[in-house]
Amino acid sequence: MKYQVPYWLIIIGGIGQIFTALIYPYIRHRVFDWYNDIKQLKPLNREIAKTYGHYIQGLNFSFGLISILLVKDLQNGTGLATALTGLIAAYWTGKLITQFAYYPMYNIPKKPIFKIGEVGMNTLFVTFALVFVWMFVVNINQTLK
Template identity: 70%
Template sequence: MNIQIPNWLIVLGGCGQIFTALIYPYIRHQVFDWYNDVKQLKPLNQEIAKTYGRYIQGLNFSFGLIAILIPNDLKNATNLAIAITGLIAAYWVGKVATQIAYYPMYEIPKRKLFKIGNYGMNALFVLFAVVYSLLFITNVFNH
């Protein structure tokens, strides 16, 4: 397969992933009032929810750093490139599938900024899923 994914697209995706990690606390607090919902859980479940939130934030940031710092290594068709791009592709494809399957039933607050942000974030998630899926596929076929 001879698809060439330009480094600027990989770096752009990396910047977007770091953006999602940095904006995540704002979205949880301002858009979804997540912390008040979590306070209704038992203490252990509160800590589990917060820990998983940090994992998500950390993964998004880490995936972004990898994309920005070593874009060539993500497309060099080595075993590690296949493993990393496959992992990141599965992560973002899973996120997009979850968005489609479960999130439409929830109401985004009515503020125009939040509605626009919702479309923007979903566009980023699709971009990440497409870029990393293409990287994974090209790595597998070029291995």
């Protein structure tokens, strides 16, 4: 019998990834005052910043949909499953490294809702990284057998 990451955990991870995509504009606007900050950039740089913001939002949403709709395919040990779970694992692990290496030096508003949100979002990011690293390792083990 081959070992698998529980389906429910992958589904919850997918829902969480979609949640991060949906909440992202609120966080940019209310927590980081992002829109006012990017107004200070030159027009091309402003559009590049907006584009990257949309890329992040789109990846989070897409990874969530893939996680919810293709659970079995993500766990079947094929090269594609291994590559995709590795990509998602690297994405969220990179996000975590960035989150803890760079973001603590910035002031986030001290309102309780933002502190709760910070803990909640960091918990989600850790969960996403752990689940997909776990899935990646399981897929590699299946591929090597």
